[in-house]
Structures are given as C-alpha cells and as structure tokens.
Amino acid sequence: METGTEAGTSGPEWVGLPGGLLSLRRLLLALWTGLLAAVTAALAGVFLGPAWAAVGGCWLLGLAWGWVLLGRNWRSWRYAERADDLLISRGVLWREQTVVPYGRMQLVEVTSGPLERRFGLACVQLHTAAAASDARIPGLAPAEAERLRDRLTALGEARSAGL
Known part of the structure; x- marks a missing residue:
C-alpha cells in the first residue's frame, strides 16, 4: 500500500515549537519544586526532627518526572x-x-x-x-x-x- 509521499503527494509541512517554551516551563518546574522541597524539609525538620528533613528530597523525584513529561509535551506541539x-x-x-x-x-x-x-x-x-x-x-x-x-x-x- 502506498503512503502519501510514495504516491507523489506530500502531507502538510509541520512546524514544531522553538525551545524557549520548554526552557520557560522547565525553569518554572525547577523553581516550584525547589520551593516545595525547601518548605517540606523545613517543616519536617522542625516538627518531626532533623532526620526527617530529608523527606523534602522526595520533590526531586517529581522534578525528574516533570522534566521528562515537559519535554515530551513540548515535542508533541506542531502546526x-x-x-x-x-x-x-x-x-x-x-x-x-x-x-x-x-x-x-x-x-x-x-x-x-x-x-x-x-x-x-x-x-x-x-x-x-x-x-x-x-x-x-x-x-x-x-x-x-x-x-x-x-x-x-x-x-x-x-x-x-x-x-
């Protein structure tokens, strides 16, 4: 079976988004997760003890996951x-x-x-x-x-x- 390009007709010429949007969204993600990690660590350290301050590091997993998801979402946009x-x-x-x-x-x-x-x-x-x-x-x-x-x-x- 022939595709559109094999038959001589071409599909639409897709244009992706520039990288600035990805940079902005990743910066906002890093700022918010950093703030949440600091607040979580401070509250856990004060109310539960200094060893519990490490709980704030859990937000780093959210940062890594969000970083990947933002990249995938950014690549999906085109016109x-x-x-x-x-x-x-x-x-x-x-x-x-x-x-x-x-x-x-x-x-x-x-x-x-x-x-x-x-x-x-x-x-x-x-x-x-x-x-x-x-x-x-x-x-x-x-x-x-x-x-x-x-x-x-x-x-x-x-x-x-x-x-």
Whole structure:
C-alpha cells in the first residue's frame, strides 16, 4: 500500500515549537519544586526532627518526572499551514489535532505575558464563531507569531469574502 509521499503527494509541512517554551516551563518546574522541597524539609525538620528533613528530597523525584513529561509535551506541539486551513497537533497520550478553516476565523490574537516576553515568546490565539473551536499555538518567537497572525488574517479575509 502506498503512503502519501510514495504516491507523489506530500502531507502538510509541520512546524514544531522553538525551545524557549520548554526552557520557560522547565525553569518554572525547577523553581516550584525547589520551593516545595525547601518548605517540606523545613517543616519536617522542625516538627518531626532533623532526620526527617530529608523527606523534602522526595520533590526531586517529581522534578525528574516533570522534566521528562515537559519535554515530551513540548515535542508533541506542531502546526501546519495548508491551502485552506491551519492544522494544530498536540498531545502525548491523547493526540489532539485541530483543523481551523481560514474562512471561519474571526479574530487572530498575539499575546505575551511578562515571563513569555522575558524568554522572547508569544502565543497565537485563534477565535472562530464556535466557542469550542478556539485554538492556540504557544511558545512562538514574536516575529513568527506576528507573521502567522498577518498571514492568517489575510487568508481569513480572502476566504470569508468568497462566501
């Protein structure tokens, strides 16, 4: 049986997220687990005795587990621009693929919070008429987010004008 590439037709060209989002999420994970480990160790040391302060080290297992999971989640995010729609794919255990037709887009936003700006990141948020079909692409470079916003807006206007 032939696949799409063997038959001469190619599938969508997927684009992954840059590494800044992974760095930000791992930094936040390390900060929170470090804080929890310190608080747990201090409380256990004060109320149960100095030997129990080592219980705070259990949070290091959570840090290691979260570190791996964040990497897998980050690698699962990708998007592809096709002729008539935008594909967004994400998820490790439960794979989710969102298809947003250009003609159905009502609003394309680029947002960036304080931590995202510090790491040079932005998020593209797509709004459609159906509330459940809103989609987003997090962790993009601001220039790429603005390029994508402008392209999607132009394609959305062209497609909706043809309706």
